[in-house]
Amino acid sequence: MDQQLQVFVTVAELKNFSRAAEKLHMTQPAVSQYIRSLEITMGSKLLERSNKFVRLNQAGEMVYYHAKEILGLYTKMHDLMDDLINQASGSISIGASYTFGEYVLPHVIKRVHQHYPLIQPTITIGNTFKIANLVLSHQIDVGIVEGAFHDKHLVIEPFAEDLMYIVAAPNHGLARKSISELEKETWIVREQGSGTREVTEKMFQSIGIAPKEKLEFGSTQIIKESIAAGLGISLLSYWAIREESARGSLSVMDVNLLPIKREFSIVLRSPFQTKALNVFLSLLREFRSKSPQEFE
Known part of the structure; x- marks a missing residue:
């Protein structure tokens, strides 16, 4: 069963039988046979196939999710057994x-x-x-x-511990602004589900501001580039800004509020x-x- 699941997961991720066969060092007919056997075992078709694409159907999505979990546990079991007699590897x-x-x-x-x-x-x-x-x-x-x-x-x-600071472009004049004035700024924030976004929202609540202008980006690097370009300000980790702060390409606000710890x-x-x-x-x-x- 573990071999069937490995073949299935590989096909699902590569979306191609021939590339999956190459990666698994198998023939394409052998890959097809493993998929057919798994579909018989599951009692359902798992892949939608045509000359142009291979993709998971609804049943395939469910099997793929659990197959990843099963294969992860299987690998961990082998690693634990190997650890009983070998060094860390x-x-x-x-x-x-x-x-x-x-x-x-x-x-x-x-x-x-x-x-x-x-x-x-x-x-x-x-x-x-x-x-x-x-x-x-x-x-x-x-x-x-x-x-x-x-x-x-x-x-x-x-x-x-991580320390977080409000940062802006060097010519922004951030250091001369009061806490209340921060509400008028354009804030560049991370997406929902991000730890940085969670801390940012808690900071807004704690200082009693509700910025109307927010831009939501899914990458800290993009946020830093946007700040440097003068697009807005943000709350970022020391680790993310330490190099830019040291060379002066980002400016850090210096108020009693900061740094925020997480x-x-x-x-x-x-x-x-x-x-x-x-x-x-x-x-x-x-x-x-x-x-x-x-x-x-």
Whole structure:
């Protein structure tokens, strides 16, 4: 069954039988046979096929979702058994929200690679909501999320503090503005489900403003570029703006309100961890509030 599911997932993701066969080092007829066998087992057609496309139907979407979870658990089981007799090695799937994933995680991965070269990490970046759901469905081994996140089905461990600042273009005159004047500004915010968006909305409530002009972008990098271009202002993590602030391409507002503090948290589902995952978690906890230079 695990081979059928692996073939099915590969076809579903590549949307092509011949490319799936190439990736799996199989013949195309063999791939087709695995799909037919799975459809017989499931009692339903799972893929819509034509000369131009291969795509999941409604039944296929359901099987694909659970197949990813089953294959993730199957891989984890093999890794745990392998750990009983071998050193830390193998794959770990890591998910991280944008701020940590894009600006901090690469430094942690570098250290993993330096000291444990047999560990093979794969990285998924998304907002806090997406990463938590991937952990819940066993599609990734560990998540790192931002802000106050709660879920009774997950083990959540705050492990590092993050500081957030209001930033603008250098010629914006932000430093001369009062808190009340911030309501008139154009705010560039992250999408719903983002930890940064959650902190931004809480800040609006705490200082009693309700900005009418908001632009919603799904990437911190795009937000920074937009700020530098003079499109608006935003609340961003120290980690996201430290280089731009140091060279003067972004300006930080200096008021008693700031910085706003939040936490980065480790998110886990399973109580069983491979040696590779334990190694990663140990290095992650060492990070705490160090700078990348101190960490390396």
